[in-house]
Amino acid sequence: MSATYALTDSVTMLRRNLVRFRRYPAMSTMIILIPIILMLMFDFFFGGALKGAIGGDAALGGKYVNYLVPGLILMIPAYMIVSVAVSVCSDMTKGIVKRFRTMQVSPSSILFGHVIGAMIQAMLSVTALIAVALLIGFRPTAGVVEWCAAAGLFAMTVFAFVWLAAGFGLAAKTPESASNMPFPIMMLPYLGSGLVPTEGMPAGVRQFAQYQPFSPIAETLRGLLMGTAIGNNGVIAIAWCVGIGVIGYVWSTTTFRRKTTA
Amino acid sequence: MSTLTYAATDSATMLRRNLRHMRRYPSMTVMLIGMPVVFLLLFVYVFGGTLGSGLGEAAGGRSAYVNYVVPGIMLMALAATAQGTAISVAMDMTEGIIARFRTMAITRSSVLTGHVFGAVIQSMLCVAVSVAVGFLVGFRPDATAIEWLAVVGMVVLTAFALTWLTVAMGLVSKSVETASNTPMFLMLLPFFGSAFVPTDSMPTGLRWFAEYQPFTPITETLRGLLMGTSIGNSAALAIGWCIVIAGLGYLWARKLYARDPSN
Numbered sequence: 001m002s003a004t005y006a007l008t009d010s011v012t013m014l015r016r017n018l019v020r021f022r023r024y025p026a027m028s029t030m031i032i033l034i035p036i037i038l039m040l041m042f043d044f045f046f047g048g049a050l051k052g053a054i055g056g057d058a059a060l061g062g063k064y065v066n067y068l069v070p071g072l073i074l075m076i077p078a079y080m081i082v083s084v085a086v087s088v089c090s091d092m093t094k095g096i097v098k099r100f101r102t103m104q105v106s107p108s109s110i111l112f113g114h115v116i117g118a119m120i121q122a123m124l125s126v127t128a129l130i131a132v133a134l135l136i137g138f139r140p141t142a143g144v145v146e147w148c149a150a151a152g153l154f155a156m157t158v159f160a161f162v163w164l165a166a167g168f169g170l171a172a173k174t175p176e177s178a179s180n181m182p183f184p185i186m187m188l189p190y191l192g193s194g195l196v197p198t199e200g201m202p203a204g205v206r207q208f209a210q211y212q213p214f215s216p217i218a219e220t221l222r223g224l225l226m227g228t229a230i231g232n233n234g235v236i237a238i239a240w241c242v243g244i245g246v247i248g249y250v251w252s253t254t255t256f257r258r259k260t261t262a
Numbered sequence: 263m264s265t266l267t268y269a270a271t272d273s274a275t276m277l278r279r280n281l282r283h284m285r286r287y288p289s290m291t292v293m294l295i296g297m298p299v300v301f302l303l304l305f306v307y308v309f310g311g312t313l314g315s316g317l318g319e320a321a322g323g324r325s326a327y328v329n330y331v332v333p334g335i336m337l338m339a340l341a342a343t344a345q346g347t348a349i350s351v352a353m354d355m356t357e358g359i360i361a362r363f364r365t366m367a368i369t370r371s372s373v374l375t376g377h378v379f380g381a382v383i384q385s386m387l388c389v390a391v392s393v394a395v396g397f398l399v400g401f402r403p404d405a406t407a408i409e410w411l412a413v414v415g416m417v418v419l420t421a422f423a424l425t426w427l428t429v430a431m432g433l434v435s436k437s438v439e440t441a442s443n444t445p446m447f448l449m450l451l452p453f454f455g456s457a458f459v460p461t462d463s464m465p466t467g468l469r470w471f472a473e474y475q476p477f478t479p480i481t482e483t484l485r486g487l488l489m490g491t492s493i494g495n496s497a498a499l500a501i502g503w504c505i506v507i508a509g510l511g512y513l514w515a516r517k518l519y520a521r522d523p524s525n
Contacts, residue, residue, distance in 0.1 A: 044468050046458065048465070050313065197312070200312035201308060202307060
């Protein structure tokens with residue numbers, strides 16, 4: 001029965017988060033708009049100059065937007081980290097969690113509500129991004145299976161990074177510091193193969209770019225959507241997601257337990 | 263003592279207050295300095311090779327791209343600092359200190375001029391750090407002493423103009439959060455101009471916008487002074503834009519500040 005209670009409580013907390021998104025749409029709007037603005041900027045303003053970088057790949061049809069979109073999809077979990085960290089930290093500092101603790105609420109449901117809410121938000125955001133991308137000339141070659149695999153990998157990535165974000169939010173003392181702490185992770189999609197191929201980078205940066213988590217995920221998404229070679233990136237991407245997800249989950253739950261039982 | 267002397271003394275006091283604020287709460291200054299530096303490193307090391315080779319004549323490799331991008335980064339530093347000004351003005355307006363100042367024998371305009379001059383000093387610091395990092399990553403300007411002075415003049419003029427505009431934005435904002443978002447377009451304008459890539463590589467409609475927006479002639483003037491590229495009529499346009507922006511910003515800020523605070 002406790003599993004049923006936990007599930008019911010998680011649904012209630014999810015509903016609370018969705019109501020909050022609707023009532024305070026600023027952060028949600030930013031998460032939807034930032035990747036779209038970046039896409040328009042990189043494609044229209046820098047696209048002419050960057051097109052030469054991907055010229056050789058026939059799968060991309062010589063269009064920079066086809067290279068760009070799979071990488072930009074990963075901006076969503078990167079920016080999501082900040083909003084989740086801030087909202088978790090706000091809950092912790094404003095005393096609402098203490099109120100929940102006095103009620104018969106499954107402790108894990110508070111975090112699960114944030115995580116699932118963020119995943120729904122991310123799915124809306126990626127849908128909006130792809131819709132705009134299709135309008136400006138993005139032409140994926142993926143079949144139904146590839147689309148499902150891409151959606152699965154995206155969901156997995158969001159799930160992993162949102163748990164990490166919850167950890168940041170719980171570790172932070174104030175919402176301001178919660179918004180600054182994940183900054184290095186927010187920069188990672190820029191420092192990988194998401195926006196430009198790593199070949200054009202100097203040795204040290206290239207090495208970092210190739211081995212950081214967002215690059216294999218971007219390459220896998222690009223392979224699934226555009227038919228470029230995936231190689232062993234799929235396995236590495238899943239391994240990164242599992243690793244980050246486990247670390248984030250353990251960090252979040254232990255910090256939450258420590259902070260709420262103290 | 264004349265009214266003008268009082269105004270100058272009060273402005274100096276307010277400037278000192280702002281400088282002390284920067285020293286006591288350095289996180290904002292660090293953020294404002296950090297942002298252009300992060301973008302400089304990002305565009306040089308991550309996109310530089312690709313953009314450099316993609317731009318042919320205009321750049322041709324990372325080393326030449328550094329020289330191309332630094333003037334744009336300088337402008338970005340100015341836009342970032344201006345955004346910080348909007349936030350600090352909004353904080354003053356919402357936290358009640360202005361209401362206190364209004365009850366004292368202080369020249370009304372001095373509060374705003376203190377913010378403006380403080381922000382101009384902060385802008386110079388931001389630009390200096392950005393250029394210093396530029397030197398570290400391979401920026402090699404061929405400007406003479408006179409041209410460097412002209413660059414400093416252009417930077418001060420731009421900072422002055424943008425600051426008056428963002429002071430007004432800070433005054434018009436109902437909250438600090440709004441004040442931090444309102445000047446966001448200033449941060450985006452360098453991207454939508456010739457700061458990072460030449461306008462020739464853009465599609466027609468966007469190229470037209472990029473060529474005629476205020477930041478492009480300013481960027482081209484700075485680039486011309488530092489790197490010896492042709493300036494043409496960009497300098498006149500840049501100065502014209504700065505005067506117009508400063509004038510509009512000043513009039514708007516003065517009008518907003520003169521309002522009855524109870525309204």
